[in-house]
Amino acid sequence: MIRLQGVSKRYKGASTHAVRSLDLEVKPGEIFGFLGPNGAGKTTTIKMIVGLLKPDQGRVLVNGHDVNAEAVAAKHSMGFVPDKPDLYPRLTGMEYLNLIGDVYGIDGATRRRRLQHYLEMFQLTEAAGDLIQSYSRGMQQKLALTGALLHAPALFILDEPMVGLDPKSSHLFKEIMRDHVAKGNTVFFSTHVLEVAEQLCHRVGIINQGELIACGTMDELRKSPGRAGSSLEKLFLELTDEGGSDEK
Amino acid sequence: MRNRVWSLFLALLNVNYGWSAAKYYYLKKRQRVWEPIVIAASIGPVLVMMLWFSWVMTEQLFMAGLSFGQPHLPLVIGTLMVAVVGLFFGFFYVLSSFYFSNDLPTLVPLPLRSWEILVAKLGVILTGQYVLGAFVLVPMIIRYGLLARGGIPYVVIALTVFLVLPVIPLVIASILAVLLMRFVNLSRFKDRLTLIGGILLLVIVFGSTYWMQENVGTDDPSVLIERVLSQADGLIYSIGRVFPPSVWSAQALGYATNATGWLNLFYLLLASVVGLVVLYLLGEKVFLQGALAGFEGSRGRRKHKQVEVQGESNSAFLTLVHTERKLFVRDPNFALNGLVGYVLFPVMLLIPLFGASLEGNPFERLDLGGLHPFLVVGGIALFFTLMIAMSMIPSTTFSREGRYLWIIRGLPLSIEQIMATRVVAAQMVNTIGCLLGLIPVSYLFGWRIWEVVLGTVFGIILSSTVAYLLVLLDLSRPMLDWVNPVKAVKSNLNAIFGLLGTSILGLLLGFIFYLNVQSQTLWLIPFELLLISLLLGSGGWYLGRQVAWKLWSKI
Structure with a gap:
């Protein structure tokens, strides 16, 4: 449903890449959680998927359509909710x-x-x-x-969807996500709430300083050497600390 | 289900003119029902005057032009005016609507083609041009048609010209804007551009006014018409070179009954179609890239300079005063609208000094150099007072906070303290702004230092009391629902009411000074200023004590 091939993005005047050589594939029927510390490149990646930013390198394919070359066809397949909806x-x-x-x-x-x-x-x-x-x-x-x-939409993309929702709406929303993928659709969302990702996602990807540092099911991530039985929170902290967060 | 471009156009039109907002507030919530009445009452007479002016000017130019064989001169002038205004303001509207608007991040992820967004946005700007055309061009076309006995062909051509004429200047403005945005990422310099654009606008307005005064300036309309007519051939030739569509429009209307008219209409339509096709192609190829480049404008992890952590503490009062002052001056939307008066005053005085003569300069006629010292004092005090209202700083102080009002509301401060900081901040800007104009003027007219100092002191006292009342006015009805900051000052009725009230006070003071001159009691002026300041100050203070807290808790 989503395929990112060698996607890189560096903002004008920036000293480092916001996203660097990102390869990622999200399949139909999946809820994919995109995790990372502040400024890691989550929103930049989402903006490239929905066509709000153009990658410097690489391609973004949605439902088989290149988001930049076949923008309208790609956008017909997706529904997008930004972190701060400006309606x-x-x-x-x-x-x-x-x-x-x-x-x-x-x-x-x-x-x-x-x-x-x-x-x-x-x-x-x-x-x-x-x-x-x-x-x-x-x-x-x-x-x-x-x-x-x-x-x-066949693909539902959300940037921090739980922010601002009360517990009831939040619960409801998780149900909607599950129903949506049960019909063969795909959900791709970024979040800081690791419990939500742990409960909900079939697979998660962790991005830090613009690079995807881990990707897989919870079991796959836990099976990596030295991390048996770790919670997602512990995994996240270990992985992102190794890379070094860019937060000051 | 509606066509998506049409649907987008209607939604943008609705947002632009606030139809749903008006329905919601006036009909559903029954709030601010008096607003449309006040707006209609203030704008109505201006519109009627515009209609009347167009009507009368058309008639006079037509009659006078007949003898020169140029009866359609009013049409050339009218169409040129609409076209030039459309081109000039259109460029700024287009830039602001295409690239600086907040809705592009909402629209770009939707399955809309670039040109569809472009066309919907252009359509909304075009409706604004039709509104202008309705008050300038329509009365002109109707009056001309009645005088020239146009008939049905004239009506058909007139309707087509009215609809098509604003398209060409807007398309030109859009093409310029689209190309500019493709190759220069202007969004990074949005604030600086707003400032430069605003100053440029002032220079153009004053430059053209000065040029007009120097070249065609006269108080007698018949002399003006005679001058225009005597240069008619040259004028049409020049206009034809600069902007042919206005000549085509005029020729189409002027010769509606024969082939020349229809041929010119054809040129006009052809130019519009060609322009639209070019815009469509550019829209498809370039518009989105420009918009996407704009999204990156202010992002990115740059290397920051090491900033020393400031641990110096200040009093809460002073900090709030400086914060209010900085927030006003740093936002070009506020600063341009609020500080324009301070720039205009010295510019108005200085421009004629660089001209060939001082003739026609209103200040020269007033003989400001020979004024009685106490009149100078009174005049300066009045100037300070009018300028503080014109700056709109006190009358929009809470409105400008908009959605950020919670910051100040959360602070452990009484509303009286907050209001006092607002008055001091407004006064700080006002005093600097006024002195900027006052010092060269005092020098030019040879006013003595003590007159200027005393006038400044009285000015600060009187204008502070007025500022307090204006702050209270804004507290009573703050306009907090805005997205575009310009609306917080330009569309804010508090600013208009404040200016109106202060003007009435100014008239009253002017009348009192007049009586002083008549009765030769000019020595009374300082005492009168003190008395009025005392009355306004104590009245305002009492009113504030009674209502300020209630109003603050009601927001």
């Missing part, structure tokens, strides 16, 4: 969702059914007629999630 504050929730519905070409009947389902699930039905600027951060997050799920 049009002066549209109502319903107007925003209808805009997304129109852009993805979702017919009226399907749209109504899905909107009803997700708005009820996220308890946004009553607020949907209000301006987005009147929403709390959690409500904006849920609206962005609804928008990203509206076209039932």
Whole structure:
């Protein structure tokens, strides 16, 4: 579903690479957790997958389409929720969702059914007629999630999706992720909450200083020499400390 | 299901003009219902004046032009005006909408082609040009049509010209912007560019005003028309060279009943289509790359200079004063709108000094050099007071915080302390800004030092009391819901109310000074200034004690 081939990115004026020679493949039916300390390159990688940044080297393929060469086809396959969804504050929730519905070409009947389902699930039905600027951060997050799920994307990409969600919504959201992959779809998300990754992900990748330093199932990571029985937290700390976090 | 480009266009239009926001606040929440009435009452007369001016000017130019064989001169001037305004402001609108807007990270991951985003955004800017056209071009076209008895062909051509004319300047502006953004990553210098653009705009506005005054300046409209008509051939020739579409438009309208008119309309349509095709191709090839380059603008791990950790402590009061001052001055959106008055004043005085003569300079006519010392004192105090309102620093102080207001709300400070810091910060900027203009002016007109010092002291006292009231005004109805910081100052009614109230105070003071002149009691001016300051200060202080805390807790 996602294939990154030798992807590198260095921001203009930066002394180091944000992402360096990243090779990664995420298969259909997988929930893939992308972990790393602050500034490790998680968001840069996600932005390259969704077409918000262009890699300096390498290719990003989504559902077989090159994100840069066949942008529209690739984007049709995915739904994206950024870490801080910046939605049009002066549209109502319903107007925003209808805009997304129109852009993805979702017919009226399907749209109504899905909107009803997700708005009820996220308890946004009553607020949907209000301006987005009147929403709390959690409500904006849920609206962005609804928008990203509206076209039932084959690939669901989320940057720190649990931030701003209350425990109930967070639980609900994990269920949505599981349901989504049960239908053969893929979920790719970044997170700092290691417990969530441990519970939810089929595979995790750990990135540090722009390089993928570990990737596999929890069992595979634990089987690496000297790490038998380690928790994900311990593994993460050991791996990222070795590399040295760039945080000051 | 709507077409996706149409749907995006409607959504952007909605966001731009705030239709849903208006419906939500005025109809659903029943809040700020008086706002549209106040806006209509303030803008309405200006629009009526614009319509009337276009109507009358068209008639006069048409009548006068008939004898010169140039009856369609008003059309050339009208279409040129719309085109030039469209090209100049369009460039800034396009840059701000294409590259500096916050919605690109939302739109780029959607399955939209580059040109689709471009067209939807361009469409929104175009509607703004139609609004301008509706008040300048439409009355001109209608009046001309009635005078020239245009008939149905004229109506068809007029409608087409109205719709097509703003397209060409906007397309040119867009092509320039798209190319510029492709090869220069301007987003990294967004703040500097806003500042340079704003200063450039001021220079152009004042330069052109000065040029007009030097070259065609006259108080008599008939003399102006005569001058324009006497240079009509040259004017049309020059315009034709610089911007042919305005001449095509005028010719199309002027000769609507014969082949010349339709041929010119064809040129206009052809140029628009060619422009749109070029823009489409550039949009597909270049726009997205420019936007993506913009996303990287301020990112990246750069090598930072080692900064010494500052452990020096300051009083909370002074720190807040300096923070308010820095936040205002460092944001070009605030600084350009707020500090423009301080720049304009000396520039207005200095520009004519470099000209051929001082004739026509209003300050020369006022004979400022021969003023009574106490009138100078009163005038300076009045200047300080008007400028503090014009700066908008006190009247938008809480509004400018927007979503960051929580920072100040979380601090262990009383609202009285916070308000005091806001007044001092505003006064700090105001005093420096006013002195910047005042010192050269005092030198030019030979005012004595004691007059300037006394005027400055009274000015600081009076303007501080006014600033306190303006801070209180903003506290009563802060405009916190904004994304674009310009809106916090430019679209803020508190700034307008503040300016209006201060102008009324200025008129009142002016009237009192007039009475002083008449009754030869100019020595009373300092006492009057003190009395008014005392009244405003104590009234404001009492009002603040009564309501400030309630208002602060209500936000």
